[in-house]
Amino acid sequence: MPLLQINNMSHDFGGLRAVNNYNLETEPGQIRGLIGPNGAGKTTIFNLITGIYRPTEGDILLNGQSIVGLKPYQIAAEGLGRTFQNLRLWRHMSVLDHVKMAQYSKISYGLIGAFFGTPKRRKEEAEIEEKAYSLLKLVGMANLADQLIVNLPYGDQRRVEMARALATEPRILFLDEPTAGMNPEELIQMMEIIRRVHSEFGLAIFLIEHRLKVVMELCEIIQTLVFGEVIAEGSAEEIQNDPKVIEAYLGKETIL
Amino acid sequence: MVETNSSNSAANKTLANRIRDSFSQVPLLAWFCGILVAVLLERFVGDPLTELLGLPKIPALFGAVTVLKKPLLIPGTLAFLLLIYILPIIIVPRLCGPVLNRLAGWLFKVSPAVSVAIHLGLLYGILHLWADISGYRLLTLKLTLIAVIVTLSLNVINGYMGEFSCSHPGFMALGAYAASIFTLLFFVDDKVFGSALLPEFLGPFLFPVALIFGGLVAAIGAIAIAVPSFRTRGDYLAIISLAFMFIIKSVIENLEFVRGPRGLSSQPNYVDLPTMFIWTVAAVWIINNFVRSTTGKALNAVRDDEMAADAMTVNTRRTKIVAFLFAAFWAGVAGGLFAHVLRYVNPSTFGIQKLAEVLAMVYFGGLNSIYGSIVGAVSLSLLGEALRPLEIFKWIIIPLLLILVMIFRPTGLIAFKEFNVMNLIRPKEKI
Numbered sequence: 001m002p003l004l005q006i007n008n009m010s011h012d013f014g015g016l017r018a019v020n021n022y023n024l025e026t027e028p029g030q031i032r033g034l035i036g037p038n039g040a041g042k043t044t045i046f047n048l049i050t051g052i053y054r055p056t057e058g059d060i061l062l063n064g065q066s067i068v069g070l071k072p073y074q075i076a077a078e079g080l081g082r083t084f085q086n087l088r089l090w091r092h093m094s095v096l097d098h099v100k101m102a103q104y105s106k107i108s109y110g111l112i113g114a115f116f117g118t119p120k121r122r123k124e125e126a127e128i129e130e131k132a133y134s135l136l137k138l139v140g141m142a143n144l145a146d147q148l149i150v151n152l153p154y155g156d157q158r159r160v161e162m163a164r165a166l167a168t169e170p171r172i173l174f175l176d177e178p179t180a181g182m183n184p185e186e187l188i189q190m191m192e193i194i195r196r197v198h199s200e201f202g203l204a205i206f207l208i209e210h211r212l213k214v215v216m217e218l219c220e221i222i223q224t225l226v227f228g229e230v231i232a233e234g235s236a237e238e239i240q241n242d243p244k245v246i247e248a249y250l251g252k253e254t255i256l
Numbered sequence: 257m258v259e260t261n262s263s264n265s266a267a268n269k270t271l272a273n274r275i276r277d278s279f280s281q282v283p284l285l286a287w288f289c290g291i292l293v294a295v296l297l298e299r300f301v302g303d304p305l306t307e308l309l310g311l312p313k314i315p316a317l318f319g320a321v322t323v324l325k326k327p328l329l330i331p332g333t334l335a336f337l338l339l340i341y342i343l344p345i346i347i348v349p350r351l352c353g354p355v356l357n358r359l360a361g362w363l364f365k366v367s368p369a370v371s372v373a374i375h376l377g378l379l380y381g382i383l384h385l386w387a388d389i390s391g392y393r394l395l396t397l398k399l400t401l402i403a404v405i406v407t408l409s410l411n412v413i414n415g416y417m418g419e420f421s422c423s424h425p426g427f428m429a430l431g432a433y434a435a436s437i438f439t440l441l442f443f444v445d446d447k448v449f450g451s452a453l454l455p456e457f458l459g460p461f462l463f464p465v466a467l468i469f470g471g472l473v474a475a476i477g478a479i480a481i482a483v484p485s486f487r488t489r490g491d492y493l494a495i496i497s498l499a500f501m502f503i504i505k506s507v508i509e510n511l512e513f514v515r516g517p518r519g520l521s522s523q524p525n526y527v528d529l530p531t532m533f534i535w536t537v538a539a540v541w542i543i544n545n546f547v548r549s550t551t552g553k554a555l556n557a558v559r560d561d562e563m564a565a566d567a568m569t570v571n572t573r574r575t576k577i578v579a580f581l582f583a584a585f586w587a588g589v590a591g592g593l594f595a596h597v598l599r600y601v602n603p604s605t606f607g608i609q610k611l612a613e614v615l616a617m618v619y620f621g622g623l624n625s626i627y628g629s630i631v632g633a634v635s636l637s638l639l640g641e642a643l644r645p646l647e648i649f650k651w652i653i654i655p656l657l658l659i660l661v662m663i664f665r666p667t668g669l670i671a672f673k674e675f676n677v678m679n680l681i682r683p684k685e686k687i
Contacts, residue, residue: 050567072566082567090560092624092672093553100550101557105569107550111578114551115542121549128550168569 001064003028003204004049004080004172009058011048018044019228022058026172031198031205033219035212035239037248041228042208043085046174050082051075062171077105081170083161085177085208089149095160096145099132100125102167135163138200139193155186162193166201173197175207179214187214194218216240224248281684282353283360288378290348294341295385302340302389309335316392320642361683371681380533387529398527398597400637401536402590407617407633408543408626409586414615415623415671416547417579418559423481423497424587424614426504427474429606431588432595433508435470436520439463439596446522448515463526467535467592474588475581477504482580486573501611508603519602520595527596535593539586544626544675546582555579556624613640616654620661622668626675632668 006024010017019041026032034042047053049060051072060067067075076082090098106128113121136142139159149157158178165173178194179187191214198205209215215222216236224232224245232242239245302314309332315322318341319333349356363371387394406424413421437449443459445451454462481500485493509517546552554575557565565572595601613636621632636654643650661669 052563052566071571072563073569073571076567076569084564084567088561088564088567090557090564092560093556097553097556101553101565101570102568104550104554104571109549109551111551114546114549117545117549125550164568 002026003063005061006049007059009048009055009060011044011053012056017228019048022230026204026206028171028204029202030221031219032207033215033222034206034208034225035210035215035222036225040225042225043176046082046176046208050080050174076168079169079171080174081165081168081172082174083165083176083178085180087157087161089157089161091150093149094145095136095141095147095149095152096129096132098149098160098164099135099167100128102164103128103131105168132167135166138196139163155182155189158182158190159193166197170203172204172206175205177208177210179209179211191218278350281357282349283357283683284375284680285360286349286353286356288375288382289352289356290345291382292378293348294344295382297344298340298389299385305336305339311336314389316390317396317638317642321645324645357683360681364682368678368681372677375681376537380530383533384529394529395597396637396641398529398532400634401532402594402597403617403633403637404536404630405539405590405593406587406614407621407629408539409583409590410614410618411623411625411629412543412547412579412583414618415625416552416555416559417576420494421497422494422611423500425606425610426501427477427584427587428591428594428610429504429508429603430474430477431470431591432601433514433520434473434588435466435592436523436595436601437514438466438469439524439526440520440522444522444524448520459524460526463531467589470592471585471588474591475585478581478584482577486576505603505606517603519600521600523596523599525599527593532593532597535589539589540626543586547626548674616658619668620658622671622673625668625671625673627673628668628670631670
């Protein structure tokens with residue numbers, strides 16, 4: 001059974017069909033890519049899967065169970081972690097607090113623990129702190145754990161966001177343009193982190209990217225989305241030579 | 257010229273640094289001891305000293321009232337303040353700093369809990385001795401401590417959660433009336449509720465139940481705001497909560513069984529200084545516990561980016577409702593205490609002026625900060641009392657201060673700072 005299966009998903013914004021008849025089957029441990037020109041509906045697909053929008057039609061199955069209609073936090077707790085295109089970090093919180101916060105669903109000390117500081121709370125807080133440190137070490141940010149997030153450079157913020165997404169213990173990680181706005185050095189670091197995360201946790205990863213270098217190097221299967229519709233699906237090589245993809249990105253060749 | 261200027265400022269800096277260095281090894285324990293010495297001095301040599309300096313009596317609030325009413329007494333008042341307060345508070349910590357630092361270190365090593373208890377004991381001693389001088393001081397102190405609780409609870413919503421709620425006077429009114437009805441019904445023979453249902457000696461023991469009952473009633477009232485307004489974000493909460501405050505006020509004004517606008521009186525005198533102090537410490541402790549837990553920090557996540565909080569498994573709706581009810585509970589408790597401190601309560605107290613006061617304390621002191629709320633509540637309460645002789649000008653000076661704070665520190669005096677008791681009582685390290 002595929003880990004995540006999407007059947008004929010469509011979504012309308014008023015009269016505009018943003019996503020049309022989208023299908024997906026992801027196996028555990030697979031890295032997939034989603035490319036397409038601006039406004040093609042890539043982020044909308046992420047928002048549909050993670051429950052921010054509810055699809056107009058179609059079904060989303062995680063391990064055979066439908067997750068349509070669940071709240072975003074429930075879907076996240078089911079094992080669909082994500083990052084955002086424009087970061088969405090919490091500007092007044094420290095790096096460590098970011099990664100601790102993402103383990104919210106694992107907390108069981110309840111309100112009594114929160115109000116009175118019971119031993120159970122101390123134990124659980126220590127556990128999630130330890131986990132947070134190990135994740136920060138993985139992305140190379142452990143030495144800056146006490147810093148406020150706004151004091152960090154952009155590339156570091158991206159890495160914290162990655163650690164935060166991993167802290168939700170996802171089975172599939174959705175990365176929305178993980179290398180947007182990065183310089184070449186940061187880009188290589190980020191690709192290294194994605195590879196390490198993939199091999200260490202055996203995660204399935206689904207990423208949106210504009211940089212073809214990243215997609216071509218990392219992904220096993222790539223989908224190309226244009227105006228809400230998948231026009232091509234296949235390996236990096238197949239996509240690169242697909243005339244429809246070339247047309248979507250470069251326009252049609254006209255012979256005068 | 258430029259050189260001399262810069263060397264001058266360098267000299268100033270070293271002087272400031274030298275002063276800071278000489279006090280860097282002074283732990284909180286030593287400061288408390290210094291203040292304790294000051295209030296003891298006031299108690300034992302205050303009266304002879306006022307006679308010597310030609311003052312009518314011991315200045316109640318650090319001489320502000322005397323100075324504003326009779327400018328001729330300014331030198332005497334300043335001398336009094338210098339001799340009784342400023343000198344002991346500087347000299348004692350300076351002299352005993354190293355010794356007390358070692359003591360604080362030893363206490364901290366033996367048991368942080370004991371150390372906290374000793375600090376709280378000292379703090380209580382200071383407040384008790386200070387308030388013992390006059391009934392006016394005692395009343396001001398109690399009202400200040402109530403303001404601390406209310407400000408803290410409003411900071412949970414307006415600071416930590418980043419919503420704008422205007423309903424705190426309404427919650428206070430609910431708590432005040434609920435607790436008053438509880439005590440009047442059970443422990444007092446009065447005209448409104450008839451004879452006491454329970455023996456009177458049980459009253460002080462069951463008073464916490466009355467306060468908690470008041471808090472719970474306020475929290476139930478808060479559900480009426482929280483459920484509709486937390487479906488969305490934005491200004492809805494501000495509008496709904498403002499409406500709620502006015503509704504509560506006019507409902508109470510029209511309820512004859514609590515005597516409408518005439519208010520309830522003859523509440524029993526249960527709130528002495530120890531009770532007030534214990535409730536304030538409990539409020540600070542529990543609210544601080546809450547906002548420092550991951551459950552409580554979820555409020556900050558919701559405030560800074562709700563969509564991200566959702567995607568990181570935080571149940572945002574539950575988080576917001578819990579925090580709102582929690583804040584309303586403490587406002588209700590504060591209302592109950594307020595009713596029993598004044599021993600009279602009427603609905604017009606809980607109007608727009610109370611709201612302005614509490615909001616000013618929160619934004620003056622600092623958002624998202626326990627220190628800020630304590631500083632804001634204490635400074636504005638004392639300032640409000642001290643500037644009382646200025647009458648109408650008081651309402652020019654305080655808002656002016658608020659505007660200045662908003663210009664120079666838009667989030668308040670001490671915003672976004674964690675309140676860590678262990679760091680406070682820890683002995684100071686050598687630099």
